[in-house]
Amino acid sequence: MWRATVACRGQRMGNGHKAAHHRGAHTRLARQARARYNADPNTLCARCHQPARIGDPWQAGHKLDGIVATSLADYQPEHQSCNTSAGARLGNQRRAGNDPTLNW
Numbered sequence: 001m002w003r004a005t006v007a008c009r010g011q012r013m014g015n016g017h018k019a020a021h022h023r024g025a026h027t028r029l030a031r032q033a034r035a036r037y038n039a040d041p042n043t044l045c046a047r048c049h050q051p052a053r054i055g056d057p058w059q060a061g062h063k064l065d066g067i068v069a070t071s072l073a074d075y076q077p078e079h080q081s082c083n084t085s086a087g088a089r090l091g092n093q094r095r096a097g098n099d100p101t102l103n104w
């Protein structure tokens, strides 16, 4: 369960990955995914398998590492804290000023 998601950041692998395009599609789909998780009181976190927590909003995590999400099915619900801690763990050495929250 810990293998699959590097979240959507730090993808600078020099292999032609279109980060900007990816970010746009991801933002739109992720927003829809989050709305779905928020609307379902039975949503469980894909990382810690616990229900919603106060002050820890749902994030849309990637089910498959390195695969560009093309539909809501490519996302899984994750607590913000779970998503952030996992992304930081895996992405620290790769992240070089590639801020996923940057507005274009």
Ligand SMILES: [Zn+2]
Pocket (backbone or CB within 6 Å): 045, 046, 047, 048, 049, 050, 078, 079, 082
């Ligand atoms: Zn969690």
